[in-house]
Amino acid sequence: MRQYFGRKALIYALTFFVAVTINWMIPRFMPGDPIQGLVARAQVADPASVDAMRAHYTNLFGLDVPWWQQYVNFWAALLRGDMGISIWAFPTPVTDLIIRAVPYTLGLLIPAILLSWWAGNRFGAFAARRKWLDNTVLPIGYLLTATPYMWLALLLAWTLAILAGIFPVSHAYSFAVQPSWSWEFLGSLAVHWVLPFSSLFLVMFGGWAIGMRNLIIYELESDYANYLQALGARSRLVRGYAFRNAVLPQITGLALQLGTIVAGALVTEIVFSYPGIGHLILQAINNQDFFLLQGAFLFIVLGVLVANFIIDVVYTLVDPRTRIRMQGNAV
Amino acid sequence: MGLRVNDLKVYYQTLRGEVKALDGVTFAVGDGEILGLAGESGCGKTTLGKSLIRMDGRMRHTGGTVELDGAELPIGDDRRMNRFRFSEVSIIPQYAMSAMNPTRKIGKMVADLLESRGLRYRNLAGELERRLDLVELPREVLGSYPLELSGGMKQRMVMVISTLLDPSLLIADEITSALDVSTQKAVARTLVGFRDRGFVRSVIFITHDISLTYQIADTIMVMYAGKVAEKARADVIVNAPRHPYTKLLISSLPEVGVRYADRKLAGIPGSPPSLLDPPTGCRFRDRCPLAHDKCAEEPPAVEVEPDHFVACWKA
Ligand SMILES: Nc1ncnc2c1ncn2[C@@H]1O[C@H](COP(=O)(O)OP(=O)(O)O)[C@@H](O)[C@H]1O
Ligand code: SF4
Ligand SMILES: [Mg+2]
Numbered sequence: 001m002r003q004y005f006g007r008k009a010l011i012y013a014l015t016f017f018v019a020v021t022i023n024w025m026i027p028r029f030m031p032g033d034p035i036q037g038l039v040a041r042a043q044v045a046d047p048a049s050v051d052a053m054r055a056h057y058t059n060l061f062g063l064d065v066p067w068w069q070q071y072v073n074f075w076a077a078l079l080r081g082d083m084g085i086s087i088w089a090f091p092t093p094v095t096d097l098i099i100r101a102v103p104y105t106l107g108l109l110i111p112a113i114l115l116s117w118w119a120g121n122r123f124g125a126f127a128a129r130r131k132w133l134d135n136t137v138l139p140i141g142y143l144l145t146a147t148p149y150m151w152l153a154l155l156l157a158w159t160l161a162i163l164a165g166i167f168p169v170s171h172a173y174s175f176a177v178q179p180s181w182s183w184e185f186l187g188s189l190a191v192h193w194v195l196p197f198s199s200l201f202l203v204m205f206g207g208w209a210i211g212m213r214n215l216i217i218y219e220l221e222s223d224y225a226n227y228l229q230a231l232g233a234r235s236r237l238v239r240g241y242a243f244r245n246a247v248l249p250q251i252t253g254l255a256l257q258l259g260t261i262v263a264g265a266l267v268t269e270i271v272f273s274y275p276g277i278g279h280l281i282l283q284a285i286n287n288q289d290f291f292l293l294q295g296a297f298l299f300i301v302l303g304v305l306v307a308n309f310i311i312d313v314v315y316t317l318v319d320p321r322t323r324i325r326m327q328g329n330a331v
Numbered sequence: 332m333g334l335r336v337n338d339l340k341v342y343y344q345t346l347r348g349e350v351k352a353l354d355g356v357t358f359a360v361g362d363g364e365i366l367g368l369a370g371e372s373g374c375g376k377t378t379l380g381k382s383l384i385r386m387d388g389r390m391r392h393t394g395g396t397v398e399l400d401g402a403e404l405p406i407g408d409d410r411r412m413n414r415f416r417f418s419e420v421s422i423i424p425q426y427a428m429s430a431m432n433p434t435r436k437i438g439k440m441v442a443d444l445l446e447s448r449g450l451r452y453r454n455l456a457g458e459l460e461r462r463l464d465l466v467e468l469p470r471e472v473l474g475s476y477p478l479e480l481s482g483g484m485k486q487r488m489v490m491v492i493s494t495l496l497d498p499s500l501l502i503a504d505e506i507t508s509a510l511d512v513s514t515q516k517a518v519a520r521t522l523v524g525f526r527d528r529g530f531v532r533s534v535i536f537i538t539h540d541i542s543l544t545y546q547i548a549d550t551i552m553v554m555y556a557g558k559v560a561e562k563a564r565a566d567v568i569v570n571a572p573r574h575p576y577t578k579l580l581i582s583s584l585p586e587v588g589v590r591y592a593d594r595k596l597a598g599i600p601g602s603p604p605s606l607l608d609p610p611t612g613c614r615f616r617d618r619c620p621l622a623h624d625k626c627a628e629e630p631p632a633v634e635v636e637p638d639h640f641v642a643c644w645k646a
Contacts, residue, residue, distance in 0.1 A: 041454055222429070223424070223426040223429040223430050224429065224430055224432040224433070225433070226426075226428040226432055227383060227424055227426075227489075228426070228432075228444060228447075230384050230416060230422050230424065231416055231417040231421065231444060231448075231492075231493070232386045232412075232413040232414070232415075232416030232417045232418075232424075232448055233443075233444050233447040233448065234447045234448075236447070237444070238445055241432050243432075245432070245433070248434070249542040271519070304391060306587065319434065320433075320434055320436075320476045321433060321476070322476050323435065323476055324476060325478075326481055
């Protein structure tokens with residue numbers, strides 16, 4: 001068991017190393033010159049001042065040393081928690097921008113992931129034993145999962161925000177209120193949260209519900225369920241077993257879905273101008289702010305790795321089959 | 332008193348119509364008797380076994396009665412049947428290898444099952460352990476997951492679970508098909524041992540392997556296309572069969588001790604009729620070397636000797 005997790009940890013560490021390296025490379029090969037943009041923003045005409053500014057910025061961002069030095073410096077800084085200075089929000093450190101954005105992204109993602117997973121599984125299991133529910137829910141579920149996320153988000157924004165005016169269309173809170181721990185601010189935060197949250201929730205909910213429904217039906221037709229029923233076990237016991245066994249693949253599914261969920265959050269934040277990591281990424285791309293881009297990507301990679309590791313551990317703990325295989329012993 | 336099955340009809344509902352898988356089957360199994368059920372694949376053996384304990388969703392009880400120890404079994408009523416399952420009628424399924432929930436410890440699963448039937452695990456734990464000793468399973472299996480047991484161990488575990496409440500009737504459907512020859516023998520011996528110790532009163536032992544049936548069954552019943560062809564003491568069926576189908580079945584065995592498995596019988600050309608729309612008269616008529624005009628009428632089962640029933644005009 002320890003050996004297993006040791007190996008896993010090594011794989012995760014390796015993945016992280018490769019991800020950081022690629023992360024470092026990509027923006028440096030991006031078309032366009034960010035320094036040029038920054039200099040242009042200052043609107044100085046004098047060529048001598050332009051050259052001086054350029055030299056100053058290049059030095060400031062550490063771009064005046066050979067690439068390998070830049071790479072080593074990048075790692076050294078990273079380990080100190082320093083991801084450089086943003087070009088777009090110059091001179092705010094990237095770390096600060098990310099720390100400010102993280103609560104919004106997590107506040108959107110974690111409830112959406114966990115609640116949709118929980119509700120989807122419950123609902124799918126419930127639908128599996130009601131024919132009429134099954135017949136109505138299944139097509140709706142398929143429709144939900146098949147809808148491109150962008151459409152769904154736009155549809156929600158258009159109907160509930162623009163047409164019905166129930167919820168605000170964008171941003172995390174109204175600019176009329178000051179961020180503070182007041183009820184007014186929290187209320188504003190909540191109504192702004194509903195639409196982006198619902199769009200993420202709905203898309204994932206459909207997928208989980210359908211998956212669970214199919215898994216439960218499969219489990220209820222399995223041999224152990226038949227055996228128990230032949231011996232007159234109450235259906236509550238059989239359903240209980242089926243549910244527990246069907247949840248296991250859903251846990252793996254959760255791990256696999258995480259990557260796409262992060263991408264989904266990106267689109268959500270863009271559609272609803274929600275100031276999370278996705279929003280930062282959009283700004284970074286528009287402003288060729290590769291430090292910010294690096295920071296944001298790094299955060300996502302870390303998030304996905306950590307989440308996967310947690311799910312890995314949880315899975316081995318809950319499924320006796322993997323546990324036994326790992327120990328590799330029989331009675 | 333045992334089991335009495337009277338003119339039992341069980342049909343499958345399919346899109347193409349009713350499959351008459353059991354079409355008027357009558358027989359009895361006495362106390363302490365092991366009845367071997369034989370016949371080609373598709374003749375209705377599994378359907379009969381399932382009918383006596385739990386019909387699947389597509390099966391319909393269309394006629395006939397089943398009586399166990401003098402009480403009628405409500406086989407067509409899934410709910411009312413529950414009371415009889417496990418305690419009165421039990422089954423060792425064909426799929427013993429996967430009959431136990433893979434994610435639950437075996438002891439826990441048994442406890443769940445017993446509690447679900449309103450029984451206390453604690454009251455039966457002692458007996459359960461004694462029976463594990465008897466089939467030479469270490470008691471630790473109760474704390475293991477099914478995955479940790481070998482095939483033979485799982486088979487024995489399921490046998491112990493199925494018979495824990497001392498059912499009056501036990502159905503064993505192809506329980507040896509998945510095992511190697513030496514394990515098959517051991518399983519068959521265990522079954523006889525259970526009967527001898529009174530864990531089960533009567534047994535219906537379904538198998539393709541007529542030679543194995545011969546070793547443990549007191550009586551053998553041969554089915555053909557949803558009907559009983561012949562039923563008699565095991566040695567009579569093997570040594571002095573009267574029905575042309577039984578004769579061909581026995582003669583197609585090169586010698587006792589060789590399995591004929593699931594292959595089509597070499598000695599009998601043709602195949603059984605479709606049970607969707609079975610022909611009138613004797614269902615074996617197309618393939619029978621002795622068929623004659625009379626066979627257009629259905630032959631009744633006749634007791635040609637005491638306890639020897641044959642459904643054939645020529646018997
Ligand atoms: N679920 C089902 N639906 C329709 N027909 C079935 C079904 N199961 C079995 N049958 C038919 O019923 C007949 C008897 O099958 P079965 O009892 O499984 O035979 P055996 O166990 O002797 O091989 C066969 O003709 C088979 O095709
Ligand atoms: S009744 Fe006729 S067809 Fe049927 S087995 Fe006897 S002889 Fe053959
Ligand atoms: Mg069968």
